Every structure is written in C-alpha cells, then in structure tokens.
Amino acid sequence: MIDQLQKTAMQMVAPGRGILAMDESTGTCTSRFENLGVKSTPTTRKSYRSLLVTTPNLSDYISGAILFDETLRQTVSGEATFPEHLAHQGIVPGIKVDKGAKPLAGHPGEKVTEGLDGLRERLVEYVQLGARFAKWRAVITIGDGIPSDACIMANAHGLARYAALCQEAGLVPIVEPEVLMDGSHDIEACREVSDKTFHIVFAQLEEQRVEPSGIVLKPNMVLSGKDCPQQADVDEVAEQTVDCLLATVPAEVPGIAFLSGGQTDEQATLHLNRMNQLDKDVPWRLTFSYGRALQQAPMKAWSGNDENSAQVHDAALRRALVNAYASKGEYSESLEASN
Numbered sequence: 332m333i334d335q336l337q338k339t340a341m342q343m344v345a346p347g348r349g350i351l352a353m354d355e356s357t358g359t360c361t362s363r364f365e366n367l368g369v370k371s372t373p374t375t376r377k378s379y380r381s382l383l384v385t386t387p388n389l390s391d392y393i394s395g396a397i398l399f400d401e402t403l404r405q406t407v408s409g410e411a412t413f414p415e416h417l418a419h420q421g422i423v424p425g426i427k428v429d430k431g432a433k434p435l436a437g438h439p440g441e442k443v444t445e446g447l448d449g450l451r452e453r454l455v456e457y458v459q460l461g462a463r464f465a466k467w468r469a470v471i472t473i474g475d476g477i478p479s480d481a482c483i484m485a486n487a488h489g490l491a492r493y494a495a496l497c498q499e500a501g502l503v504p505i506v507e508p509e510v511l512m513d514g515s516h517d518i519e520a521c522r523e524v525s526d527k528t529f530h531i532v533f534a535q536l537e538e539q540r541v542e543p544s545g546i547v548l549k550p551n552m553v554l555s556g557k558d559c560p561q562q563a564d565v566d567e568v569a570e571q572t573v574d575c576l577l578a579t580v581p582a583e584v585p586g587i588a589f590l591s592g593g594q595t596d597e598q599a600t601l602h603l604n605r606m607n608q609l610d611k612d613v614p615w616r617l618t619f620s621y622g623r624a625l626q627q628a629p630m631k632a633w634s635g636n637d638e639n640s641a642q643v644h645d646a647a648l649r650r651a652l653v654n655a656y657a658s659k660g661e662y663s664e665s666l667e668a669s670n
C-alpha cells in the first residue's frame with residue numbers, strides 16, 4: 332500500500348508541474364460567481380469547470396486537480412466523469428473531504444475544521460468514484476492573543492486523524508495547515524505561528540502513524556499580514572518560508588505544494604520562483620496547489636459565457652504555465668506574453 336501512496340504522491344509533485352485546486356465548496360464558488368454577476372447552479376458550476384479541465388495541453392503543467400464532491404459526480408461533456416476525464420489526460424484526480432472550518436467552542440475568532448465523522452465510509456466511495464488523493468484544510472488565524480495552543484492542537488489532531496484514514500483507504504492525503512494572511516501582523520509573527528503550527532502538525536502526524544513519504548504538504552507561505560504597513564519583499568518571503576519548512580518538515584515528505592491564500596497572481600508566482608532559486612539544500616519538491624492564483628483569470632474570462640472558451644483556455648494555460656516554470660525557478664516576465 333505504501334508503495335502505491337508514494338507513487339501517487341510523486342506523480343502529484345512531478346517536476347515542472349503543480350496541482351490545480353478547483354474544489355471550492357458550493358458557498359465559496361457561489362460568492363466568486365456572484366462577484367462576476369453569474370448565477371451559481373450545478374449547471375453553471377459544471378460548465379465553468381468543464382471549460383477549465385478541457386484546456387488543451389493543461390497536463391503539460393498540471394499534475395493533479397482537487398475536486399469538490401459535486402464535481403466528482405458530474406460528467407465533463409459527453410460520457411466521461413471529471414475523474415475519468417482528468418485521469419485520461421494524465422492528471423491525478425483528488426477530492427476535498429473536509430466539511431469546512433467552523434467556530435472553535437470557547438475560542439472567539441478561532442476555527443476548527445470538521446468532517447471526521449463518517450469519513451472512513453466516504454473515502455471508500457471516493458476511491459470508487461476515481462479519486463487518488465484527498466485534501467483537508469485547517470485554518471489558523473493570527474490576531475490579538477491568537478492563535479491559542481488549543482486551536483493549533485485541535486486542528487493538527489484533525490489533520491492527522493484525516494491523514495491516517497486516507498492512507499488506510501489508499502488515498503494520498505494533502506495535509507493543508509493554512510496560517511491566514513488576514514490581519515496587520517508582520518512577517519515575523521507569521522513565521523513564529525507557522526513554525527509552531529507545522530511543528531505540531533508533524534508531531535500529530537507521527538503520533539497517528541501517518542507515513543510521511545505518502546503525503547503532500549500544502550502550507551501557507553510565510554508572508555506579512557495583508558494589512559501590515561511593512562510588506563516583506565520577495566526575497567524575504569522566499570527565505571523565511573524555506574527556513575520555516577526546513578525547521579519543521581521531515582525530509583521523507585516528497586513534496587510541498589503551496590496554497591496561494593489571497594496573494595495576487597503575480598506574487599504567488601514570484602514567491603514560488605524565488606524559493607526554487609535559493610541556494611539551500613531542500614529535500615522536497617516545491618510546487619504549487621493554487622486555487623485563486625490559477626483560476627481568477629480564467630473565471631473572469633468566462634464570466635458566465637461558455638462562448639468565451641478560447642479566452643478561458645488561454646488564461647488557464649497561462650497561469651498554469653508560469654507557475655510550472657516558477658516550480659523550477661525558471662520564471663521570467665516574458666512568459667506572461669509569449670505563446
């Protein structure tokens with residue numbers, strides 16, 4: 332079993348490719364559609380997502396795609412389901428399995444991710460539907476007196492229990508602890524909380540007997556808070572992020588695929604690129620698993636009109652391509668315009 336998990340994990344972080352996060356819950360997808368004046372229905376969500384995964388040559392740059400439950404059960408166009416279509420293109424299909432971050436009792440302003448009840452049974456069905464990996468996102472908020480130890484521990488424990496169940500079912504768990512960039516904290520505060528969070532997450536993974544060589548880590552980058560007046564530059568973000576990961580992530584983990592977390596498309600690309608240029612002895616592949624930083628442009632190009640397919644495909648392929656180059660440290664601005 333572990334051999335198969337390692338093989339899938341290596342495919343997910345294959346050199347020069349990254350993961351497309353297209354697993355927005357219905358609520359999140361609806362608010363993004365509404366921002367563009369588009370009605371969110373199962374049909375419009377399927378139309379948009381079908382366009383995304385039928386982008387010609389997408390698999391040159393995309394190794395895996397994370398789906399939402401609804402999408403896993405839909406067909407692209409014609410007969411093939413989303414997982415079948417993706418697998419046929421050489422893109423590994425995955426599924427978001429958490430049930431969202433809910434308020435943590437007794438801890439105002441903090442959240443814990445739910446979804447462990449019945450998870451073992453749901454994973455069996457997801458495997459039958461073609462998923463080869465799963466995702467669970469935990470969020471940690473920085474603010475006045477937070478995060479609490481209780482919040483970090485509850486989230487780390489949930490991630491570890493989820494990851495153990497995934498490996499039991501033959502699915503590679505994407506372990507996603509996200510220290511949010513919301514707030515006015517400086518980069519040092521993000522570094523401190525990220526160090527502590529990732530450290531506790533890996534201690535919990537070990538305690539729950541999760542095999543580190545059969546997971547993919549999906550962390551935040553170490554960034555200044557969005558409202559911090561002193562914004563760290565690209566070099567500092569890259570240095571702090573890699574140093575944080577070197578201090579907390581076992582070398583057996585095959586790959587680290589970052590979330591974009593509200594960075595601009597450009598920042599997400601530049602930060603990943605710089606990390607891959609640093610002269611540090613990094614034992615894992617460093618790539619992307621972006622949602623917004625891959626989808627903002629194609630979703631806008633679509634804006635509810637399926638006739639914009641050429642523009643959607645251009646925009647989707649462009650963001651995938653530039654980030655694939657960044658995952659090799661070979662991004663240059665000229666890629667934004669070339670064919």
Ligand code: 13P
Binds near residue numbers: 468590591622623
């Ligand atoms: P963003 O890249 O938009 O942060 O989304 C990644 C993701 O999968 C969040 O869980």
